[in-house]
Amino acid sequence: IYYSSAGSHSPHHVGQEWIAKYKGKFDEGWDVLRERNLQNQIKAGIVPEGTQMATAPDSIPKWDSLTPQQQKIYARQAEVFAAFTEHSDHEAGRLVQAIDDLGELDNTLVIYITGDNGASVEGDRSGQWNWNHYLNGVEETPDEQEAKLDEWGGPTTYPMYHMGWAIAFNSPFALSKQVAGDFGGTRNGTVIHWPERIRQGGGIRTQFSHVNDVAPTILEAANLPMPTTINGIKQIPMQGTSLVYTFDNPGAKERHNTQYFEIIGNRGIYHNGWMARTTVMYPWMAPNRMNTVAADDGWQLYDTTNDFSLSNDLAAQYPDRLAAMKQKFMEEAIENQVLPLDDRLLERLVPSVAGRPTLLGERTSIDLYPYAWNMVEDSILNVKNVSNSVTAYVDVKGGDEDGVIFSQGGRFGGWSLYVENNKPSYTYNYMGELFTFTSYKPLPNGQSEIRFELDYDGGGVGKGADVRMMLNGEVVAEGRLEKTIASRFSIDEGADVGLDRGSAVTVKTIGPRRYSAYGGQIDKVTIQIFPKPSDQKAN
Incomplete structure (x- = not known):
């Protein structure tokens, strides 16, 4: 069984009864919480005695520097996140309980990983009630967020917390997700449970391990070889090291000796207890960079066997070791297709901005038909930052045919062409x-x-447009959009012909059918774009 929970990735959605349990629990702020977390970790034996708190960046604001309004908003953000996390654990517990009810728990290997990266700073400097604002570079005001507090965590929000909470949740490390060279961005607590096989249970294993160790562990536990071919296709040799060797020997010599990390140019290399890294930029400071890929500068060096939190940089003390580690990173990067390094962040979301080819190439028109559902943004024409049209060819038979003809995105960003009240x-x-x-x-x-x-204004991204609707060649509506979405309609809701699956772009159901399905006949939907050189050039 592979069970992958949505928690605790954004959006943080959970019932109000769970949120209520955490009311007031975060009023002291992230600075106090960060210190308390470290002390609790040491007390529980998870973190070595004497571990220092790594210094957080100066750009993370102190809790006491915030206004009372900001503190109220940000505390609520953490309450919702905590509730969502507990609810996710609860649901995983129901799965484990079901296995126990079958009498098979002791004979079942359970690997429970508490995340796919460290806590995220993608809430940036304020958090969001609608995280799509972040994806499109739009800031939310405190007043706007405060007006959404009672809804926070419910279906009318797509919430994310302030980056300060991420640093606190990643205690004792300094950084977060997207900073690949810091354990705050990569380390997750993991539980392995298998009483009939693990003789020395209940303890802690400190050998370096990585998510790519999971598959080899399962294969060895099941006494299966690593496959060399699947359906006749030769496989890349599976990376990772089985962790079975640690099950009955907590002090066994470490076997996963080398591991590279990279995202948005931030990169690191672990090798035989040492960690070397360079940070090109903090995600919340983008596009400002501290170092550059071209210069390959800013490298730091840590002895993880004596420095759990990566708080004592030894680069100046051991320059030869650092040089060897940098070379080791390049070897791993070449072997694992990491190159070329790309240090852009949100720019990557738009293929035309990122310089990334798409399935559609240079096409400016696409025909779509009924039952084309859940099409991700990059699989159809990109209608952002460009003049465009959508043309639907329908055959009306009479009766109640109201519904969606075409939709893209959802409640938190997108567009929809539909018929309501026969118009x-x-x-x-x-x-x-x-x-x-x-x-x-x-x-x-x-x-x-x-x-x-x-008709897009041009002169940069996210600009306005004049719009018009035509019915059988006659203009039947026209108007103006003063702003448009610049980067992404949605990262998790696609485009549909003849309905609007997921959350509704219109924030309501159109017509009497599920998913606002259109009741008439759709022969074809054509999307066209009319690019001009001036579209994305700032005036």
């Missing part, structure tokens, strides 16, 4: 702000062409 309509959802344009004419019986045109 064609178009809604542009600017990350929670809805702009709707409705035909003054009803849709006639028989074949019709519904076309919506967006």
Whole structure:
């Protein structure tokens, strides 16, 4: 069984009864919590006695420097996150209990990893009630967030916490997810449970291990060889080291001796107890960089056998060792297709900005048909920051045919072409702000062409546009969008023909059917873009 919980990744969604349990628990702030976490870790034997607290960046604000309004908002963010985390553990516990109810728990290997990276700073400097704002470089104001506090964690929000909480949750480390050379970005607590096989249970194993050790561990436990071919296709040799050797020998010599890390140019290399790293930028400081990929500068060196939290940089003391570690990183990077290094962050989301080819290449038109559902953004034409049109060819038979003809994104950002009260309509959802344009004419019986045109202003990303709707060649609605989404409609909701799966772009159900499914006949939907050199060039 592979069970992958949504917790505790954003969005943090959980029932109010869980959130209520944590009311007031974070009012002291992230600085106090960070210190308390370290003391509790030492007391529990998880962290070695004498571990120092790594120094957090100066750009992380002190809790006492915040306004009372900010403290109120940010405390609520942590309450929701804590509730979501507990609920995720509870649901994993239900799975374990089901195995126990079958009488098979002692004979079952359970590997429980508490995350896929360290706590995230992707909430940036304020957190968000709608994390899509972060993806598109739009800041939320304290007043806007305070107005959403009672809804925070519910279905009308897509919440993420302030980056200060990430640093506290990653105690005693200094950094976070996206900083690949810091254990705050990569280390997760892991529990392995198998009473019938593990004779020395209940203890702690300190050997370096990595997520790529999980598959080799399972294969060895099941007495299965690592596959060399699957369906006739030769496999890349499986990396990682089985952890079975630690089950009955807590002090066994470490076998996973080398591991590289890299994301957005931030990189590190672990080798025989030493960790070397360089940080190009803190995610919340982007696009400002501390070091550059080109210069290959800013490297630090740590002895993890004596420095659990990576708080004592030994680069100046051991320059030859650091040089060897840098060479080791390059060897691993070449072997594992890490190169070329790319130190961009949000720019990567838009293929045209990132310089990344897409499935569609240079095409400017695409035809889509019913039952094309859940299409991710990069699989169809990108209609952001460019003039575009959507044309639907429908055949109206009469009766209640209201519903969605085409939608992209969801409640927290996107657009939708639909029929409501027998009139064609178009809604542009600017990350929670809805702009709707409705035909003054009803849709006639028989074949019709519904076309919506967006004439992009150009002069940079996220700019405005003049819009118009046409029904069988006649303009039936027109208006203006003063702003458009610059980077991403959604990272987890796609595009659908004939319905709107997931959360609704229009924040309501259109027509009587599930997913606002269109009741008439859709022959084809055509999306076109009309790029100009001036579209993304700032004025």
